Amino acid sequence: MERIIVCVKPVPDPKHWDKVSMDPETQTLKREGIPSIINPLDKHALEAALTLREVHGGEVILLSMAPPFADATLREGLAMGADRAVLLSDRVFAGSDTLATARILAAGCRWIGSFDLVLCGNLTVDGSTAQVCSQLGEFLDLPSVMHVVELSDEGGSKLLATQKIENGLCTLRVPLPAVLSVRKELNKPRYIPFTGILAAESKEIALLSNADLKINEGLVGLHGSPTQMAGLELKKFQRAGERLEGSVDEIVQALVERFYKLGVLS
Amino acid sequence: MNDNQRHIWVFTEQRGGALHDVGLELLSKARALADEVGGTVSALLLGSDVSELTDRLAGGGADTVYLAEDPGLEPYRLLPYTSVLEAMVSEHRPEVLLMGATAMGVELAPRLAARLGTGLSAHCIDLRWNDEGHLLQVVPGWGGGVIATIACPNHRPQMATVMPGAMKASTFPDREGKIIRVDVSPPMEDSGPQVVEIKTETPSELPLEKADVIVAGGWGIGSPEKWGLIEELARLLGGAVGATRPPVDEGWTEEGRMIGQSGKTVRPSLYIGIGISGVMHHVVGMDQSGHIVSINSDPNAEIFETSDTIIVEDFNKILPPLIAELKARQGK
Numbered sequence: 108m109e110r111i112i113v114c115v116k117p118v119p120d121p122k123h124w125d126k127v128s129m130d131p132e133t134q135t136l137k138r139e140g141i142p143s144i145i146n147p148l149d150k151h152a153l154e155a156a157l158t159l160r161e162v163h164g165g166e167v168i169l170l171s172m173a174p175p176f177a178d179a180t181l182r183e184g185l186a187m188g189a190d191r192a193v194l195l196s197d198r199v200f201a202g203s204d205t206l207a208t209a210r211i212l213a214a215g216c217r218w219i220g221s222f223d224l225v226l227c228g229n230l231t232v233d234g235s236t237a238q239v240c241s242q243l244g245e246f247l248d249l250p251s252v253m254h255v256v257e258l259s260d261e262g263g264s265k266l267l268a269t270q271k272i273e274n275g276l277c278t279l280r281v282p283l284p285a286v287l288s289v290r291k292e293l294n295k296p297r298y299i300p301f302t303g304i305l306a307a308e309s310k311e312i313a314l315l316s317n318a319d320l321k322i323n324e325g326l327v328g329l330h331g332s333p334t335q336m337a338g339l340e341l342k343k344f345q346r347a348g349e350r351l352e353g354s355v356d357e358i359v360q361a362l363v364e365r366f367y368k369l370g371v372l373s
Numbered sequence: 374m375n376d377n378q379r380h381i382w383v384f385t386e387q388r389g390g391a392l393h394d395v396g397l398e399l400l401s402k403a404r405a406l407a408d409e410v411g412g413t414v415s416a417l418l419l420g421s422d423v424s425e426l427t428d429r430l431a432g433g434g435a436d437t438v439y440l441a442e443d444p445g446l447e448p449y450r451l452l453p454y455t456s457v458l459e460a461m462v463s464e465h466r467p468e469v470l471l472m473g474a475t476a477m478g479v480e481l482a483p484r485l486a487a488r489l490g491t492g493l494s495a496h497c498i499d500l501r502w503n504d505e506g507h508l509l510q511v512v513p514g515w516g517g518g519v520i521a522t523i524a525c526p527n528h529r530p531q532m533a534t535v536m537p538g539a540m541k542a543s544t545f546p547d548r549e550g551k552i553i554r555v556d557v558s559p560p561m562e563d564s565g566p567q568v569v570e571i572k573t574e575t576p577s578e579l580p581l582e583k584a585d586v587i588v589a590g591g592w593g594i595g596s597p598e599k600w601g602l603i604e605e606l607a608r609l610l611g612g613a614v615g616a617t618r619p620p621v622d623e624g625w626t627e628e629g630r631m632i633g634q635s636g637k638t639v640r641p642s643l644y645i646g647i648g649i650s651g652v653m654h655h656v657v658g659m660d661q662s663g664h665i666v667s668i669n670s671d672p673n674a675e676i677f678e679t680s681d682t683i684i685v686e687d688f689n690k691i692l693p694p695l696i697a698e699l700k701a702r703q704g705k
C-alpha cells in the first residue's frame with residue numbers, strides 16, 4: 108500500500124461539554140473555552156492505518172476540514188505517527204452539512220492524488236451523523252464500508268473487512284481503493300511517545316483553501332448544504348416527580364405497591 | 374397516484390427474510406404524517422424471495438409496497454441497494470424517504486442521499502410537518518442536551534434515518550396494499566465488495582426494545598459485583614437490563630444494553646434507573662417510557678427532572694431489601 112488517507116475531525120472535548128451554552132440571540136451554541144481534540148474514533152482509524160503501514164510501508168496522511176487553528180489538534184495525529192497532514196480551510200466552507208463536508212473531503216483526497224485506502228471514524232462525538240464515510244465513498248466513486256470491527260489485508264489490492272451489524276457480523280471482501288469507517292472495537296490507539304511529539308514538530312501540515320480545491324462555491328458551505336437548521340433548543344424533559352420518603356422499609360413497600368398498580372406485578 | 378399528493382416512502386429493511394421492526398415503526402409514523410396531508414405511504418422491500426413479507430407491510434400502513442426481488446439483492450450489499458433505490462426515487466420522486474438508523478440504514482441512506490444530491494438528517498427521534506409543509510426532523514445533538522430541528526426545504530426527497538424504537542408500530546387490519554414489482558434491470562454489477570460470511574448470534578435474552586420493564590444501571594453502581602443487583606431486580610420484575618454508557622465501557626454489561634443517543638431508544642411501561650445522572654445522551658433514549666422511577670443518592674441529580682417516582686437514597690440501601698421483598702412475595 109502506498110498511501111492511506113485518514114480523515115480526522117477536531118471536535119470539542121466531550122469532557123468539557125458542561126460548558127456549552129446557547130446564545131439566545133443567534134440561536135447558536137457557544138463553545139468558548141472548550142479545548143479541541145481529535146474525534147476519538149478517528150484515532151482508531153489512524154491506528155488501523157499505522158498498523159497497515161508497519162506491514163506494507165507507504166505513507167499515512169491526515170485529512171481534515173477545519174478552521175486554520177486546527178493545526179494544533181492535527182499535531183496530535185502526527186505525534187501518533189502519521190507522516191503528514193492536509194488541512195482544508197476556507198471561509199466558504201463554513202456551515203457545511205455532511206453532504207458539503209464529504210464533497211470537500213473528496214476534493215482533498217483528489218488533491219492528494221493516488222491513494223489505496225481512506226479511513227474514517229464511524230461517527231463524530233459532536234455531529235454524530237455517521238454520514239461522512241458513505242458520502243465520501245459516493246463522491247469518490249469508490250466502495251464504502253462502515254461499522255468495521257476487524258480488518259485484514261488479503262493481498263492483491265483487497266481487504267477483508269468485518270462489519271458489526273444487528274446481532275452479528277458481516278465479513279466483506281473489499282477491492283481497493285475504498286473508503287472505510289471504523290468502530291472502537293477495531294483496535295486500541297497507541298500512546299503517543301515523547302519522541303513522537305518532537306517528531307511531529309517538523310512534519311508538514313499543508314494548508315489548502317478553495318483556491319487549491321476549486322470546488323464550485325455553490326456546492327460548499329451553507330449554500331451547498333441541503334439541510335438547514337430549523338431550530339435549536341437546550342432540551343428539558345420534565346415530569347412531575349413524586350419523592351418517596353420515609354424509612355428504607357417504607358420506601359420499599361411504596362415502590363412495590365407502585366409496581367402492582369402499574370400492572371408489573373400481579 | 375395523483376402527482377400533487379405527498380408520497381412518503383419507507384425503506385423497510387430485511388436481512389435473510391427477517392423484517393426489521395423499525396420498518397413497521399416508520400410505516401406507522403408515515404401513515405400518520407400522510408393522513409395529516411392526504412398523502413400516500415409506500416414501503417420499499419428489497420431482497421430475493423421476500424414477497425411473503427408484503428402483507429405485513431400493507432397491514433403496517435403502506436398503501437403500496439414496491440417489491441424489488443433479485444438474487445443480486447440478497448444478502449444486502451450497499452452498492453446494488455443504492456443503485457436500485459436511486460432508480461426508484463428518480464422514477465417516482467417521493468417527497469419523503471425514511472429509513473431506520475440501523476447498521477444498514479446508517480450506511481445506505483447517506484450514500485443514496487449523496488447520489489441524489491439531497492439532504493439527510495441522522496438518528497431522528499421525531500418527525501412532523503411545519504407550516505410550509507416541510508418535514509421537520511428532530512435530532513438529539515451534542516453534549517449538554519441540545520435538540521436540533523432540521524429541515525431540507527429545497528431538495529427532494531427529504532431524507533431521514535430514525536432511531537429504532539423511537540416510533541411505535543401499529544397495525545391497520547383492514548388496509549389492503551397494492552404490490553408493485555420493480556424491475557431490477559440491468560442486472561446488478563458485481564465489482565464492489567462481496568459478502569464472504571455473515572455470522573448471526575441469536576440474542577439469548579429479551580431484546581431491550583421489546584421489554585415492558587427495564588431496570589437500568591449507571592456509573593453509580595460502581596462495580597461488576599454490584600451490577601448483579603441490577604440483573605437480579607430485572608429478573609424478578611420479568612424485565613430487561615439496560616445501562617448508560619459507563620457500565621458498557623467498563624464491561625459490566627454488553628454494548629447492546631446501552632440506552633440513549635448512541636444506543637437504543639426504549640419505551641417500556643416501567644423504567645427504573647439506578648445510579649444514573651440523567652445526562653441528555655441517555656435521557657433521549659428513555660424519556661418516552663410509561664413510568665420512570667429513579668434511585669440516586671444525589672438530591673440534585675438531573676434524572677429526577679425526568680422521573681415520576683423519585684428515591685433519593687444510596688441504592689445499596691434500597692436494592693437488597695427490595696429484592697428480598699420481591700422474592701418473598703413471589704415465594705422464592
Ligand SMILES: Cc1cc2nc3c(=O)[nH]c(=O)nc-3n(C[C@H](O)[C@H](O)[C@H](O)COP(=O)(O)OP(=O)(O)OC[C@H]3O[C@@H](n4cnc5c(N)ncnc54)[C@H](O)[C@@H]3O)c2cc1C
Pocket residue numbers: 121231232233235590591592593594616617618619620631632633634635636637647648649650651652654655658668669670671674686687688689
Ligand atoms: C457522543 C456521545 C454519545 C453518548 N451516547 C450515550 C448513550 O447513548 N447513552 C448513554 O447512557 N450515554 C451516552 N454518552 C455518555 C453520556 O454523556 C454520560 O457520560 C453517561 O450517560 C453518564 O452515565 P451515568 O449517568 O451512568 O454516569 P454519571 O453521570 O457518572 O452518573 C452517576 C450517577 O450515580 C449516582 N450515584 C453514585 N453513587 C450512587 C449510589 N451509591 N446510589 C445511588 N446513586 C449513586 C451519582 O449521584 C450520579 O448521578 C454519550 C456521550 C457522548 C460524548
Ligand SMILES: Nc1ncnc2c1ncn2[C@@H]1O[C@H](COP(=O)(O)O)[C@@H](O)[C@H]1O
Pocket residue numbers: 113114115116117146148149152170171172173205208212226227228229230231234235236237238239240
Ligand atoms: N470536517 C471533517 N474533517 C475530516 N474528517 C471528517 C470531518 N467530518 C467528518 N469526518 C470524518 O467522518 C467521520 C464521521 O463523521 P460524521 O459523519 O460527521 O459523524 C469522522 O469520524 C471523520 O473520520
